[in-house]
Amino acid sequence: xxxxxxxxxxxxxxxxxxxxxxxxxxxxAEGASAILDLAKKAPDGxxxxxxxxxxxxxxxxxxQAALKALKPAQFYEGPSIAAALPRLRQTxxxxxxxxxxxxxxxxxxxxxxxxxxxxxxxxHSSIQxxxxxxxxxxxxxxxxxxxxxxxxxxPATCAHCGLLLLVRDHYSRRLAAFQGVCINAEDxxxxxxxxxxxx
Amino acid sequence: xxxxFRQETFRDDYTFRNSPEFVRRFPFPFHEDAYMYxxxxxxxxxxxxxxxxxxxxxxxxxxxxxxxxxxxxxxxxPLRCQSLPHMTLAGWDLLELLMTEKANSYPDHFSLTREGDxxxxxxxxxxxxxxxTFGDLSTLPYGPMEYITRQxxxxxxxxxxxxxxxxxxxxxxxxxxxxxxxxxxxxxFFEWHAPVPLAHEKGIFTRALKFLTNIQQGKPARRLNxxxxxxxxxxTSPENYHKWGTDRATVTPExxxxxxxxxxxxxxxxxxxxxxxxxxxxxxxxxxxxELVTVSKWARRFHRVxxxxxxxxxxxxxxxxxxxxxxxxxxxxxxxxxxxxGFAPD
Numbered sequence: 105x106x107x108x109x110x111x112x113x114x115x116x117x118x119x120x121x122x123x124x125x126x127x128x129x130x131x132x133a134e135g136a137s138a139i140l141d142l143a144k145k146a147p148d149g150x151x152x153x154x155x156x157x158x159x160x161x162x163x164x165x166x167x168q169a170a171l172k173a174l175k176p177a178q179f180y181e182g183p184s185i186a187a188a189l190p191r192l193r194q195t196x197x198x199x200x201x202x203x204x205x206x207x208x209x210x211x212x213x214x215x216x217x218x219x220x221x222x223x224x225x226x227x228h229s230s231i232q233x234x235x236x237x238x239x240x241x242x243x244x245x246x247x248x249x250x251x252x253x254x255x256x257x258x259p260a261t262c263a264h265c266g267l268l269l270l271v272r273d274h275y276s277r278r279l280a281a282f283q284g285v286c287i288n289a290e291d292x293x294x295x296x297x298x299x300x301x302x303x
Numbered sequence: 304x305x306x307x308f309r310q311e312t313f314r315d316d317y318t319f320r321n322s323p324e325f326v327r328r329f330p331f332p333f334h335e336d337a338y339m340y341x342x343x344x345x346x347x348x349x350x351x352x353x354x355x356x357x358x359x360x361x362x363x364x365x366x367x368x369x370x371x372x373x374x375x376x377x378x379x380x381p382l383r384c385q386s387l388p389h390m391t392l393a394g395w396d397l398l399e400l401l402m403t404e405k406a407n408s409y410p411d412h413f414s415l416t417r418e419g420d421x422x423x424x425x426x427x428x429x430x431x432x433x434x435x436t437f438g439d440l441s442t443l444p445y446g447p448m449e450y451i452t453r454q455x456x457x458x459x460x461x462x463x464x465x466x467x468x469x470x471x472x473x474x475x476x477x478x479x480x481x482x483x484x485x486x487x488x489x490x491x492f493f494e495w496h497a498p499v500p501l502a503h504e505k506g507i508f509t510r511a512l513k514f515l516t517n518i519q520q521g522k523p524a525r526r527l528n529x530x531x532x533x534x535x536x537x538x539t540s541p542e543n544y545h546k547w548g549t550d551r552a553t554v555t556p557e558x559x560x561x562x563x564x565x566x567x568x569x570x571x572x573x574x575x576x577x578x579x580x581x582x583x584x585x586x587x588x589x590x591x592x593x594e595l596v597t598v599s600k601w602a603r604r605f606h607r608v609x610x611x612x613x614x615x616x617x618x619x620x621x622x623x624x625x626x627x628x629x630x631x632x633x634x635x636x637x638x639x640x641x642x643x644x645g646f647a648p649d
Contacts, residue, residue, distance in 0.1 A: 289548025
């Protein structure tokens, strides 16, 4: 997923150890496994200068111990992406030249952490990303501007204004969201069936 | 010698129309009987009298009413005008460009007097007489981009140029053909064009970007783009799509002439001197089918273009629902005779 894409849609890669003075990892759920895979290729002492921020979601017992075993200089475990973002903001505000950033996990996690990094003045192309886990989308309703989290269906109902939205592939890094546009604006009596496609 | 500004509306009772001489100057966008994307960019130089190219920044009979419509849109949704923090200097550049072009081209309607940084701007059609300090934000009621684009027809995108790309970092967008500045702000050239079908594969955007990043100060360029709009509505934004989308289902053989409009964008591209940004004014012209068919060459040609348009383009432009009805209506004006090359009426 998704084979055919458009140029505003983020392209994710594979995390690999970068040359740098320090390393910040932000991951959720199965994103932890991307960090563990990177660790196999990392030079000795790499994690002694690393800060791992992990949002376990439902995968708690599976990854937490393995991540801690990497012995990062700092390890944080948060209950949700939203709860982790203030810490991420402060970490970036206090960061020095030579910090490398690695984001792994769901599109929502990568997008929101990227958004905070952009606000801190970091160029998006310098950030390593790797997708693991759910393809659920964050969607901005173009009509009311509300953001609906964890959208898995096409179409989807806006959690704010209730319009039935076509979820497009058009993506904004600044908003960390896909665009949702009313699917039945031309004939509101047409109510297409929802299909579960972003899993 | 001044322009007779029409009092008209682009919503509710839709009293917009073109007077006959403005029909003749409409920028008809098809130079042949078929349409496909091309990098159709040419130098933006002055054209003949009686065309929209007579002046590089065109002011026409719809000016005052269009500015009233823009003010309504902005009161409802201020997010239609946004400027990222590093774009303020480009806003001043744009203010200078529009004021000087208008004052030079339409001295009956606009005047600009400069004494050092102290500028006096008079806009007679809108009843504005302001004195301000160029570069000092505190001396204008809005930021410079918003101030001058509340007084200028068309949408405006200001693009920052860096890393060999163009970034949509500021804009005033209230008359758009279905794209959202609030969503696209901060994107690069390829990203904000990402939803456009077919053109990426043809290499259109790669070539266009190369051309645009090389535009020099004092040598603006232009191209025409087009779509169709039901009712003369300027604000066909995605933001309000759920309010105007139903209009597309109201086209009948009886109302095509009055309700269906060809919508042409005159996009021009200018290098700004201080910021090195580019500004894209996207000027929208509307013409009713009843008005279009008064020029028989345009009627024949538009019938053929619409009939033969690739389905992907028809869908992207949102024409699918009413295209057959409009083709049928236009066919009455197409006797199959050959058309002369070029845009102009015969």
